[in-house]
Amino acid sequence: MKELIRDFTGAYGPSGREDQVREVIRRAVEPHCDRVTVDVLGNLIAFRKGQGGQGAAAGGEPLKVMLAAHMDEIGLIITHIDEKGFLRFANVGGVSPHVLIGQRMVFGNGVSGSIGTERVDDIKQLALDKLFLDIGATGREEAAGLVEIGDMATYQRGLVEHGGRLSSKAMDDRIGCVVIAEVLRRLQGSPHDVYAVFTVQEEVGLRGARTSAYGIDPGFGLAFDVCPVGDTPRSKSILNTELGGGAAIKAKDVSVVVPPAVKDLLVKTAKANGIAYQMEVLPAGGTDTGAIQLTRSGVPAGCISIPTRYVHTPVEMVDLADVEACVKLAVAVLGGPIEV
Amino acid sequence: MELEQMKILSEARGVSGQEAAVRAYLREQLEGHVGELRSDTLGNLFAYKAGSLERPVVMFAAHMDEVGFLVTGVDKEGMVHVATVGGVDAGVIPSKAVKVGPKALPGVIGTKAIHLQEPDERTKPFDVKKLVVDIGAKNKDEASKLVKPGDQVTFATSFGEFGDGLWKGKALDDRIGCAVLTEVLRGSYEVPVVGVFTVQEEIGTRGAAVAAYAVRPDIGVCLEGTVCADIPGTEEDAETTRLGSGPAISVMDAGTIHHPVLVKHLVKLAKANGIPYQYRRAIRGGNDASRMSLAGAGAKACAVSVPCRYIHSPVAVASRKDFENTVKLLRVFLESVGKGELEI
Numbered sequence: 039m040k041e042l043i044r045d046f047t048g049a050y051g052p053s054g055r056e057d058q059v060r061e062v063i064r065r066a067v068e069p070h071c072d073r074v075t076v077d078v079l080g081n082l083i084a085f086r087k088g089q090g091g092q093g094a095a096a097g098g099e100p101l102k103v104m105l106a107a108h109m110d111e112i113g114l115i116i117t118h119i120d121e122k123g124f125l126r127f128a129n130v131g132g133v134s135p136h137v138l139i140g141q142r143m144v145f146g147n148g149v150s151g152s153i154g155t156e157r158v159d160d161i162k163q164l165a166l167d168k169l170f171l172d173i174g175a176t177g178r179e180e181a182a183g184l185v186e187i188g189d190m191a192t193y194q195r196g197l198v199e200h201g202g203r204l205s206s207k208a209m210d211d212r213i214g215c216v217v218i219a220e221v222l223r224r225l226q227g228s229p230h231d232v233y234a235v236f237t238v239q240e241e242v243g244l245r246g247a248r249t250s251a252y253g254i255d256p257g258f259g260l261a262f263d264v265c266p267v268g269d270t271p272r273s274k275s276i277l278n279t280e281l282g283g284g285a286a287i288k289a290k291d292v293s294v295v296v297p298p299a300v301k302d303l304l305v306k307t308a309k310a311n312g313i314a315y316q317m318e319v320l321p322a323g324g325t326d327t328g329a330i331q332l333t334r335s336g337v338p339a340g341c342i343s344i345p346t347r348y349v350h351t352p353v354e355m356v357d358l359a360d361v362e363a364c365v366k367l368a369v370a371v372l373g374g375p376i377e378v
Numbered sequence: 379m380e381l382e383q384m385k386i387l388s389e390a391r392g393v394s395g396q397e398a399a400v401r402a403y404l405r406e407q408l409e410g411h412v413g414e415l416r417s418d419t420l421g422n423l424f425a426y427k428a429g430s431l432e433r434p435v436v437m438f439a440a441h442m443d444e445v446g447f448l449v450t451g452v453d454k455e456g457m458v459h460v461a462t463v464g465g466v467d468a469g470v471i472p473s474k475a476v477k478v479g480p481k482a483l484p485g486v487i488g489t490k491a492i493h494l495q496e497p498d499e500r501t502k503p504f505d506v507k508k509l510v511v512d513i514g515a516k517n518k519d520e521a522s523k524l525v526k527p528g529d530q531v532t533f534a535t536s537f538g539e540f541g542d543g544l545w546k547g548k549a550l551d552d553r554i555g556c557a558v559l560t561e562v563l564r565g566s567y568e569v570p571v572v573g574v575f576t577v578q579e580e581i582g583t584r585g586a587a588v589a590a591y592a593v594r595p596d597i598g599v600c601l602e603g604t605v606c607a608d609i610p611g612t613e614e615d616a617e618t619t620r621l622g623s624g625p626a627i628s629v630m631d632a633g634t635i636h637h638p639v640l641v642k643h644l645v646k647l648a649k650a651n652g653i654p655y656q657y658r659r660a661i662r663g664g665n666d667a668s669r670m671s672l673a674g675a676g677a678k679a680c681a682v683s684v685p686c687r688y689i690h691s692p693v694a695v696a697s698r699k700d701f702e703n704t705v706k707l708l709r710v711f712l713e714s715v716g717k718g719e720l721e722i
Contacts, residue, residue: 077676078677078678120615128630130630167616187629187657188641188657249675249676252674
């Protein structure tokens with residue numbers, strides 16, 4: 039699984055520019071599915087035919103189950119190139135100006151640059167429009183030959199192993215993509231039709247999940263995303279989630295209240311299989327779960343979260359034991375009846 | 379022709395939800411140039427042009443509504459109380475002539491004369507909660523006979539041409555988009571085109587939400603009058619667009635990441651045909667493109683705008699050349715899509 043994590047987190051793919059990461063994921067999941075398609079917004083949909091029969095929906099027909107993890111990562115979009123070749127930018131998703139100082143960023147074509155800042159007397163005044171990206175160009179013309187307005191950059195930061203814990207850029211939500219890829223590999227026959235969707239544009243408003251769920255019209259949805267933790271020194275967070283505490287079963291975030299029947303199914307399955315789990319109530323931020331739930335006339339949907347430290351920084355950290363728990367829980371859920 | 383049409387469109391009154399006058403004029407302008415013309419429940423106007431091809435279906439959206447005010451009641455002094463509709467800049471509201479209700483009664487948004495203001499009143503921003511319109515009524519009874527809660531209040535700005543081919547007027551956001559779309563719909567194309575003049579964009583792109591659901595386009599193009607801040611006091615990196623530099627092609631805003639395939643194709647066509655263009659160099663704001671991109675199972679969407687200085691105020695400024703180049707770019711785009719030059 040470590041190799042998948044390295045490959046998935048290493049790929050370039052800010053919101054709306056998911057082509058490169060999509061190819062990396064496609065190569066990994068293709069051997070384990072019946073069909074892989076890409077829809078109009080760029081969602082990658084891996085389909086596995088279900089066996090029906092016992093554990094399937096009423097009448098023995100397979101239930102359509104949609105799994106979702108987003109491929110896109112946060113980044114920057116270029117809005118201006120000045121006469122000296124410095125680039126100005128805006129954020130793609132939730133990027134903090136304080137985190138950006140001193141970062142190295144990379145574009146889809148491999149061009150990289152460093153973040154610099156105008157002089158600010160008070161750090162509280164630091165905002166994105168005080169920052170610029172220096173790609174080493176000596177003037178506007180040289181810069182414009184390397185990048186264009188509308189091009190996007192992401193953190194340039196590799197994966198590091200700290201024993202059983204890993205840190206990298208884009209764990210949010212490539213680790214969710216890894217969980218789904220691993221589920222597809224391990225799943226030995228399921229009564230359900232599985233549509234594993236690697237969604238686009240989650241970080242800018244759950245957009246890919248919305249259109250892909252409409253297209254699939256699932257009977258049950260399960261999202262996989264990171265959740266922040268409250269276990270760091272003097273954390274004032276109200277979160278009770280912790281790294282190493284097991285798969286996090288979502289009760290609520292800003293986008294969704296998970297129906298009790300869905301939450302209970304996940305908890306019951308974790309208990310029955312001896313899988314470590316913890317409950318998650320997320321006071322800020324939404325997930326694809328909400329977009330799936332509100333599709334057409336409504337879809338029962340839940341979310342298994344991977345506890346993650348330092349979310350939206352270049353050093354997002356996860357615990358491999360938690361990742362393993364998430365995979366096991368999903369495999370167990372998909373192997374049995376889903377009555378919600 | 380263009381000038382007369384733009385004048386009528388700019389001066390037509392239509393805050394969000396009350397677009398009837400704009401719709402009626404557009405319908406008249408389009409008769410004979412398109413196939414079916416119809417309105418839906420919310421008031422969106424659909425103009426269908428069949429092509430020789432079945433697909434891709436190209437939908438355009440330009441919104442008919444403008445920002446303004448809505449009457450909430452009258453007080454015992456005969457003053458009309460109003461609320462803002464859409465993002466009206468509070469700083470530009472005081473001391474304006476307006477038109478009130480269906481009969482376009484003249485009204486004035488007055489302010490206390492500077493002689494009477496306390497020093498701190500001069501530095502405080504205008505409080506929109508205290509917004510009243512003077513329609514010259516003596517008391518509540520008289521005012522109640524002239525206006526009703528829900529009546530629209532619009533800025534009373536006359537449209538005109540000035541400088542070197544510049545236009546000034548109210549509601550250029552987005553009547554200039556409506557004018558662009560009207561011109562585009564007068565051409566003939568191989569691809570099927572659905573031109574939609576949408577309602578209620580300024581209060582949350584509401585008309586486009588139902589229109590896009592009804593049309594389910596393959597390609598959605600939003601036509602806007604957009605922010606242009608090439609004015610003193612704004613640094614070059616914040617100007618967003620520049621007047622006279624051609625149609626502004628969006629790359630991303632609060633509602634949409636404009637599809638890179640469409641953006642690249644528009645740029646390629648502009649270059650190949652010698653049409654000036656610029657990118658919209660900011661990500662704030664949103665428009666009908668978001669509704670088209672997310673309708674049903676999704677569509678490729680983009681936005682092409684005519685730069686307009688001072689939008690969301692009583693008077694904005696646009697360039698006739700930008701308008702003409704926007705029309706030209708969109709026509710070339712439709713022709714190119716009809717030739718199969720864009721992979722969908």
